[in-house]
Amino acid sequence: MAQHHHEEHTHAQPISFYAKTLWVLMALLVVTVWAGFQKMPDWLGIAVALTIAVSKATIVILNFMHVKFSSKLAWLFAGAGFFWLLIMFAFAFADYASRHWEPETGW
Amino acid sequence: MSVKEAELHLGEARHEVPHLGEQYETIEQQNDAYTIGMWAFIVQEVLFFGGLFASYAIYRFKYLYEFVAAHHTLSVPFGTLNTFVLLVSSYTMARAVRAAMQQKHHKQLKYLLWTIFFASIFMVNKYFEYSSKYHHNLIPNQSYSAEEVIHHNHLKVENGMVDLGARKVPLEEFEGRTKLFFSFYFIMTGLHGLHVLVGIIILAILAVRAGMDWKRKVPHADYMPVEMTGLYWHFVDIVWIFLFPLLYLMGGQ
Numbered sequence: 001m002a003q004h005h006h007e008e009h010t011h012a013q014p015i016s017f018y019a020k021t022l023w024v025l026m027a028l029l030v031v032t033v034w035a036g037f038q039k040m041p042d043w044l045g046i047a048v049a050l051t052i053a054v055s056k057a058t059i060v061i062l063n064f065m066h067v068k069f070s071s072k073l074a075w076l077f078a079g080a081g082f083f084w085l086l087i088m089f090a091f092a093f094a095d096y097a098s099r100h101w102e103p104e105t106g107w
Numbered sequence: 108m109s110v111k112e113a114e115l116h117l118g119e120a121r122h123e124v125p126h127l128g129e130q131y132e133t134i135e136q137q138n139d140a141y142t143i144g145m146w147a148f149i150v151q152e153v154l155f156f157g158g159l160f161a162s163y164a165i166y167r168f169k170y171l172y173e174f175v176a177a178h179h180t181l182s183v184p185f186g187t188l189n190t191f192v193l194l195v196s197s198y199t200m201a202r203a204v205r206a207a208m209q210q211k212h213h214k215q216l217k218y219l220l221w222t223i224f225f226a227s228i229f230m231v232n233k234y235f236e237y238s239s240k241y242h243h244n245l246i247p248n249q250s251y252s253a254e255e256v257i258h259h260n261h262l263k264v265e266n267g268m269v270d271l272g273a274r275k276v277p278l279e280e281f282e283g284r285t286k287l288f289f290s291f292y293f294i295m296t297g298l299h300g301l302h303v304l305v306g307i308i309i310l311a312i313l314a315v316r317a318g319m320d321w322k323r324k325v326p327h328a329d330y331m332p333v334e335m336t337g338l339y340w341h342f343v344d345i346v347w348i349f350l351f352p353l354l355y356l357m358g359g360q
Contacts, residue, residue, distance in 0.1 A: 012208040015202070029190055036352065049352035060345055064341045088154065
């Protein structure tokens with residue numbers, strides 16, 4: 001029997017890769033808490049908090065969840081999920097934002 | 108390659124990787140199928156939590172002043188600590204997956220236990236937060252009272268009207284709207300906490316398995332269950348990454 005050892009192909013990365021990812025996430029956590037205590041208009045506070053949250057989530061998805069190293073099909077599935085989420089947000093918000101545009105009488 | 112040769116080749120692959128399912132040709136194909144299936148599950152979880160986030164956003168927009176006042180009763184230090192704890196647990200989970208891929212069962216067990224440890228700290232903190240809300244009558248049930256919200260924000264109540272600075276709201280409506288905030292708070296963090304709890308159970312099962320693999324010195328254990336649990340665990344972390352600023356931080360100053 002041929003004794004070629006079958007090495008499985010894995011997504012394992014060097015330890016430093018995971019450590020650096022954690023440091024970046026911690027830095028973003030500090031920034032988001034600091035920003036939360038700054039005086040700013042509500043819309044700006046939301047924009048800053050959400051930008052940082054989306055950045056953190058993207059880093060977790062790419063590095064910790066290994067999507068960076070996964071197949072194109074995995075990319076498609078992960079991407080489709082967030083695309084559908086955007087559709088749900090867009091339609092729900094568009095509905096609520098436009099409700100008072102309709103004449104109230106007769107409804 | 109003839110059919111016979113292909114079968115021989117497959118037989119060899121199966122001999123080397125005993126956990127290869129018979130419907131797959133290679134272990135890479137099987138692992139890809141695992142990953143896609145797990146992502147399909149996570150996508151529906153994203154939409155599940157997404158619906159809650161969407162309705163929370165709509166009501167926060169509608170009752171901004173009441174929601175902001177209710178925001179302030181949440182403890183930012185507790186929220187920050189819990190975010191810190193979950194981020195570290197995501198790191199230890201990633202290390203557990205790495206160890207599993209390298210077939211280092213002892214290390215895998217160690218990092219799984221660390222992940223369970225940090226997840227438990229999260230749950231303990233949550234317990235303290237919930238019980239403080241309970242003592243302040245902020246659980247959205249019949250005994251709910253907005254008194255703590257009014258007291259915490261130093262709001263003035265005159266003739267049954269709550270003075271919110273920009274406008275005055277009848278006390279009854281103020282109670283209802285802040286109660287709505289706490290309904291969102293408890294449903295969203297509660298469902299998230301439930302996910303953490305389920306995660307702890309799965310991690311415990313994986314830890315037992317890792318311990319057995321370590322004892323038996325299994326050379327080629329299937330690392331995919333650990334990696335899939337990792338995907339789930341990181342997803343739970345991501346939900347909290349959004350819950351934390353949206354519930355705790357966006358109160359404005």
